[in-house]
C-alpha cells in the first residue's frame with residue numbers, strides 16, 4: 001500500500017482544499033460537530049454546493065451521477081473535510097447507506113427515482129432499523145408489514161432514527177411473516193416519510209440537541225413497488241446497508257479525531273507543561289491516532305482490491321469511539337474547573353462522545369465481530 005498520494009490524488013487533494021477555502025464560510029467552520037448537520041436550510045444548501053462541485057457520491061458509478069473515483073479519493077475527501085472542520089453532506093444516510101443498497105438491490109425505477117436526488121440533497125433519508133426491542137439484534141424487529149394487494153400496510157415503532165425529523169424517505173426493516181424462521185420473515189421497504197400515518201417525535205440527547213427520533217407507523221400504506229429485494233429477504237438487504245455503513249467511515253472518524261488531538265495538544269501546551277503523567281496521556285492519544293491512520297490504509301487496501309469492506313472497519317470504529325471518549329475526558333481534566341463551566345466545543349464533544357460506543361454497532365457487538373471473524377473464536381451464540 002502506497003501511503004503517499006499518487007500524482008492524481010495530490011491534484012484532487014489540492015483542488016479540494018482550495019475549493020473548501022473559497023466556498024466554506026468561516027462562521028461554519030469548527031462547529032460543535034453536530035448541530036450544523038441538522039440545520040435544514042444551511043445543510044441542504046451546503047450539500048448542493050458539494051454536489052455541484054462534484055464531491056457528492058465520489059465512488060458512485062458515473063451512470064448513477066457519481067464521479068466513479070477510487071475509494072482513496074473518498075478517503076482524501078473525508079480527511080480534508082475534517083481538517084477544514086466542514087459540515088458533512090446532510091444526506092449521509094442516503095449517500096452512505098440507502099444509495100449503495102438501492103444500487104445493489106433496487107429496480108431500475110427505484111434507481112431512477114432516488115439516486116440523483118440523494119446526491120443533490122433533494123431527498124434526505126433516514127434509517128429505520130432500531131426498535132425499542134431490537135437494536136443490536138436487528139432480526140428481532142417487530143414493525144409489521146402486512147401485504148394487501150399492491151401495498152404493504154405498516155404498523156409499529158422505530159427509535160433512534162437520525163435525521164428522521166428532516167427526512168423525505170426511510171429505509172425500513174419490517175416483519176412481513178411472523179411465522180417464518182428467524183432472519184427469513186423480514187422485508188426491506190422504502191417509505192415516504194410524508195405519507196399519512198407516519199409520525200416523527202424528536203428525542204433530546206444529553207447534548208441538548210434533538211439529533212435522532214422515534215418514528216411511529218399507523219396503517220401506513222407502502223406500495224409493493226417500494227420493496228427493496230424480495231419479500232422475506234430483508235435480512236440480506238440490510239447486511240448490504242450495514243456493510244456500507246462502515247466502508248470508508250474509518251477515514252472520516254480518524255480525521256475528526258485528528259482535529260480533536262491537535263486541539264488537545266494546544267490545551268496541553270497551555271496548561272500541562274510540568275505534569276509528566278498528563279503529557280504521557282496526551283502522547284498516547286497521538287500514538288493511538290497514528291495506529292488508526294495506518295489501520296485505515298490497510299483497510300483501504302483490502303477495499304480497493306476486493307470492492308468489499310473488510311473487518312478492519314469494525315476495529316477502527318471500536319478503537320476510535322473509545323479514543324474519542326478518553327480524549328474529551330482528558331481535555332476536561334487539563335482545562336480544570338473552568339472547563340466544566342463553559343458550554344463550548346469540548347463540553348459538546350464530551351457529551352456527544354457518549355453515543356460513539358453505541359451508534360453503528362456497540363463496542364460489545366464489535367468485539368464479538370472481531371473475535372469471530374478476525375480471530376476465528378467460537379460464536380458467542
Ligand SMILES: Cc1cc2nc3c(=O)[nH]c(=O)nc-3n(C[C@H](O)[C@H](O)[C@H](O)COP(=O)(O)OP(=O)(O)OC[C@H]3O[C@@H](n4cnc5c(N)ncnc54)[C@H](O)[C@@H]3O)c2cc1C
Pocket residue numbers: 126127128129130131132133134135136137159160161162163212355356358359360361362363364365368380
Ligand atoms: C447517536 C446515535 C444515532 C443512532 N442512529 C440510528 C439510526 O439512524 N437508525 C437506527 O436504526 N438506529 C440508530 N441508532 C441506534 C443504534 O444502532 C442502537 O442503539 C444500537 O444498535 C444498540 O441497540 P440498542 O440501543 O437497542 O441496545 P441493545 O442492543 O439492547 O444493547 C444493550 C446492551 O447490551 C449489549 N449487547 C447486546 N447484544 C450483545 C451481544 N450479543 N453480546 C454482548 N453484548 C451485547 C450492547 O452492547 C449494549 O451494551 C443510533 C444510536 C445512537 C447512539
